[in-house]
Amino acid sequence: MQRSGKIPSSIVGPILTSAAVLDMVLVLFVSAMVTDQLSSQMSRTLPSLPSELHGAGLFVIFLLVYWILTELVLGGRTLGRLAHGLTMCDDKGRPLSAGRRINRFSRKMATCGLAGINPLTAPPYDTKTGVVWFATMVPPLPRALPRWQLKVKTGRLQGKEQSLGRFPSFRDHGLICIGRDKAWAHLVLPDASISARHAILQVHEGKLMVRDGDGSGKGSSNGTFLNGKHLKAGQAAWINDARTLRLGDVAIEIIR
Amino acid sequence: MSILKISSLGGLFSKLRSGIDLVNDLVDFYKVVMTGLSVAVSGFGATGILSQGSSRGSLIKTAEMGLAPRFTLAVLIACAQGYLLAWAIGKLSAKGTEFAQIIAIIAAIVSAGLLVTSADWLAHSRGILPELYLFTAIGMAATSWIAVFRFRNEQASTAKAVIQARGVAMMTFSLACVLVLILTELGTR
Numbered sequence: 001m002q003r004s005g006k007i008p009s010s011i012v013g014p015i016l017t018s019a020a021v022l023d024m025v026l027v028l029f030v031s032a033m034v035t036d037q038l039s040s041q042m043s044r045t046l047p048s049l050p051s052e053l054h055g056a057g058l059f060v061i062f063l064l065v066y067w068i069l070t071e072l073v074l075g076g077r078t079l080g081r082l083a084h085g086l087t088m089c090d091d092k093g094r095p096l097s098a099g100r101r102i103n104r105f106s107r108k109m110a111t112c113g114l115a116g117i118n119p120l121t122a123p124p125y126d127t128k129t130g131v132v133w134f135a136t137m138v139p140p141l142p143r144a145l146p147r148w149q150l151k152v153k154t155g156r157l158q159g160k161e162q163s164l165g166r167f168p169s170f171r172d173h174g175l176i177c178i179g180r181d182k183a184w185a186h187l188v189l190p191d192a193s194i195s196a197r198h199a200i201l202q203v204h205e206g207k208l209m210v211r212d213g214d215g216s217g218k219g220s221s222n223g224t225f226l227n228g229k230h231l232k233a234g235q236a237a238w239i240n241d242a243r244t245l246r247l248g249d250v251a252i253e254i255i256r
Numbered sequence: 257m258s259i260l261k262i263s264s265l266g267g268l269f270s271k272l273r274s275g276i277d278l279v280n281d282l283v284d285f286y287k288v289v290m291t292g293l294s295v296a297v298s299g300f301g302a303t304g305i306l307s308q309g310s311s312r313g314s315l316i317k318t319a320e321m322g323l324a325p326r327f328t329l330a331v332l333i334a335c336a337q338g339y340l341l342a343w344a345i346g347k348l349s350a351k352g353t354e355f356a357q358i359i360a361i362i363a364a365i366v367s368a369g370l371l372v373t374s375a376d377w378l379a380h381s382r383g384i385l386p387e388l389y390l391f392t393a394i395g396m397a398a399t400s401w402i403a404v405f406r407f408r409n410e411q412a413s414t415a416k417a418v419i420q421a422r423g424v425a426m427m428t429f430s431l432a433c434v435l436v437l438i439l440t441e442l443g444t445r
Contacts, residue, residue, distance in 0.1 A: 004408065007419070008416060011416060011419060011420040011423055012423075013423075014420070014423035014424045014426065014427035015423040015426060015427070017427045017430070017431075018400070018423070018426040018427040018429070018430040018431075019400075019430075021427075021430035021431055021433070021434055022393070022396045022397060022400065022430055024434070025389065025392055025393045025396060025433070025434065025437070026393045026397075028389055028393075029386060029389035029390050029392075029393050032386040032389055033384065033385060033386060036384070079393075079397055080397070080400075082397075082401075083396070083397040083398075083400040083401045083404070084400055084401075084404055084426065085401075085404040085405075085408065119427055135404075136404060136405075136407075136408045137404050137407035137408055137419065137422065138419055173415075173416065175415060177415065184352065197352075200415075214350065214352070215350050215415065215418070216347065216350030216351055216352075217347075217350070
């Protein structure tokens with residue numbers, strides 16, 4: 001029962017790699033624990049194998065056993081994934097069926113798991129079998145997004161109107177960053193009173209909230225006002241019934 | 257011109273001061289954690305076996321400690337590091353600058369070094385129970401779990417780039433742990 005939000009496939013690689021490395025240290029511990037006991041037996045069974053490689057051989061065997069146990073029997077739960085708050089699901093967010101787990105495992109084994117090493121992207125055996133990862137560090141997507149509209153009342157974009165659903169970031173993550181910085185903001189307001197990273201509109205626990213600043217605790221230069229009330233630097237507030245949002249000198253009407 | 261110079265110097269001075277404040281905060285936090293741990297272990301020292309008190313704090317003699325207190329100490333240290341690491345990564349990743357990301361990665365590497373070093377300090381047996389691997393694995397799991405737990409509480413302020421920066425820092429931490437573990441093993445042979 002870990003699941004929070006879906007991790008975009010473009011950024012899942014590092015988190016999965018981190019979890020996999022932790023699992024390997026665990027397997028290393030288990031294999032090191034029995035190396036001394038099994039080393040003499042291995043010398044008898046495989047006399048051609050140098051004794052220095054016994055530890056490595058046992059590590060590989062235990063890693064295979066660990067993969068079979070965790071991927072097929074435990075439904076993808078490993079120590080590393082539990083510690084990183086990761087849950088393996090299908091594209092609709094449901095637990096993986098046994099068939100899909102076997103399909104994924106066989107594809108993983110086809111490359112001895114090496115295809116998953118690339119930390120820059122999702123493993124190919126995940127994308128080909130439609131496996132999606134959820135993590136507790138990612139905010140969950142709200143079930144019903146508000147169908148509200150934003151209408152700019154003052155400033156250079158005066159009169160411009162756009163529904164929240166038109167922003168891809170809002171559809172995918174329930175989030176709209178507002179500011180002058182084109183690389184950061186989803187809604188760019190080219191006004192001198194607007195900070196580069198001025199405010200964030202975000203759906204949290206099914207409700208819309210506005211946060212002053214870029215989310216790091218640092219506030220905007222000219223402030224964020226909700227229904228005329230000034231939010232402290234970095235402060236967040238539920239929008240609820242509020243009708244006007246003012247960022248610096250730019251007033252935005254919230255139309256429901 | 258001179259006013260400009262003064263103001264830029266003032267800005268530089270204020271940045272320097274905020275940097276020094278941050279380092280002071282980190283040092284204070286680490287001192288508090290280590291003092292707390294020392295006091296906790298001194299509690300075991302009531303038996304006169306586990307620790308030896310002194311006027312300057314506690315001198316922890318891990319050589320005379322059993323597996324259970326050493327294991328507990330390893331988990332406590334890992335949890336403290338996880339909290340500290342998550343705090344640092346959380347703050348730095350939210351800034352979104354390349355410099356902040358590099359500092360976050362360095363913090364992860366330092367944290368990994370401290371984790372494996374403390375595991376090596378607490379581990380004795382390299383025989384039937386390889387304690388170095390055990391403490392490292394459990395320490396990595398505890399650090400990651402605490403860090404992710406803290407990230408979860410900051411969900412409301414997370415964008416894709418922030419999550420990516422946190423993931424990269426966590427990956428760096430895990431890989432650095434393995435690297436330091438290998439170096440530690442090689443160093444003892």
